[in-house]
Amino acid sequence: MGYIWETDNLVKNFTLSGGLFRPKQTVHALQGVSLYQAEGETLGIVGESGCGKSTFGYTLMGIHQATSGSIYMNGRQVDPYVQRDTTRDMMQMVFQNPYASLNPRLKINTILEEPLELNPNYTPRDRVIRVKEVLEQVGLDMAFGERYAHELSGGQRQRIGIARALIMQPKCIILDEPISALDVSIQVQIMTLLERLQALYGISYLFISHDLPMVRYISHRMVVMYLGAVMEEGPALDIYEFPQHPYSKALTTMVGQVVPRAPIGAPLRGEPASPLHPPKGCLFSDRCPEVDRRCLEERPPLREWADRRIACWHI
Template sequence: MLDATGKALIEVSGLKMYFPITAGVFRKHVGDVKAVDNVSFTIYEGETLGLVGESGCGKSTCGRAILRLYEPTAGAVRIDSKDVLAADANTLREMRPKMQMVFQDPQASLNPRMTVAAIIGEPLDEHTSLSKKDKLARIYELMDQVGLNRDFANRYPHEFSGGQRQRIGIARALALNPTFIVCDEPIAALDVSIQAQVVNLLEELQDRLGLTYLFISHDLSMVRHIADRVAVMYLGQIIELAPRDPLYLEPLHPYTQALLSAVPEPDPEAEKSRRRIILKGDVPSPANPPKGCNFCTRCPKVMDICRQIEPTFHEVQPGRYVACHLYQETAG
């Protein structure tokens, strides 16, 4: 595990991803779904940043916007000091090999009409001019790296289990030797017995190939295992960002406290004394977020200022950032 003192590989600042809401015969623009709203963070070389939050908070949209699979509404994303969002089509194509994605559902992200060799080899067709022999050698090398039998190269995705399909997706993501991979809930669709195998594979590949990950998940136990730092997202905004151990031992934001209180303890004695923080009410709509703090409608520690003024996301301890009025006084 790394500490965040190395070179910044990914710099995200003020990222916004709004989806327009239209109404009427003329499709008049009447509002926006603020899926990602003013998100900023940095990921260092060789690091894994965990991005957690409940379903619908904007985690996956954030990951896709960073890779420009969606066109963001505003903000800047730099990968190795190159601006992804300002790049034209040709420049973006040249940058693509460096940034890849492992998708959530291995069934949906693999073409059922293509063999394993064709799926893993597709990025090589698009971005390299390897001979047929060299390409096949590279495909076999990638299959070896992710633990797939070479004899399976001419089989189709439906012939594999969920864990094997995800390994195919990981091999495809590695084909062009990327430096940065967005792992969008790569274990969510897998059996519990297979999840640890896939996470261990990702860690092993990171150590061997020097990869940098944005690991998106709602499984807090798995994020604790794989991440160096953790960002907590709520209703399109990052509300807390901290190194893994301090965040799990002493969460600062009331929402993070509630999230972590729901994680079961393996020790029966500790489980007996675990106190759940039950949040009342539902998550507000990202099309109509509350005034002030996004979390004010459900926060057990809400104050009057929370309903009026949006808290700033700032550093409250070395390396620890939080957006909460409870810590505004401590801002430098």
């Protein structure tokens, strides 16, 4: 099975503009991320707030331009200058906040038809048919098309967010905290819908979340990120049950305590490292219970270990 997308050493820096007495600063949001995704697979990304999960999604989509590194789609390297056009049909994104991500002034039909208008293969009649079809796929009556986003509940809005992502029949949907703004009972409905859509259409999901048990539940493979880099990657259940990397171990032992807007590593002991000044050696070195001299000097590469990849000198 081929990969839908692959990244090689993806780096994304943000430059914070300085002031009169303040120099410019660089936020090291992604520090060399090499990942891939197979067709029909759900790849989960976990890690605390600020570790670069959303930045990875945006950079893969071409919403942010990578500082360096390569992105491949269907085995072909993507030209950064036309990346957004290349990814548009293949990859769509569902955002965390269904209240903010839909234009309140537009009817649902108009919101859903918008991406189709860019595609000359769709006549106006085709667009109407496709919108009706996609509303059905997400479990909504076609009458919802005549409503405005503000008239819908959070769960219904997120169904529209998913419908908007589905409408161009992408191979992969990036779900950035798709259920964290919803009530628990609605979360279950949305997760069930996502699973059904994957079973029917073989879509791949890149599922980004703080919620480790949720990621374990929905994902085939899981990536544990810290400070813009991959610490451990492999089969989701194995990593959840038998974490190897010291950071994965810390994350799994504090399940249930991860605070959505907490700074990086807040529930762990010690001060969180800043993405403005990441440690020279291992990115986790300033809070790792197993740190030694080498960890402080050299950054461990992501190395194969059984059917996983782990970045730690001690494994």
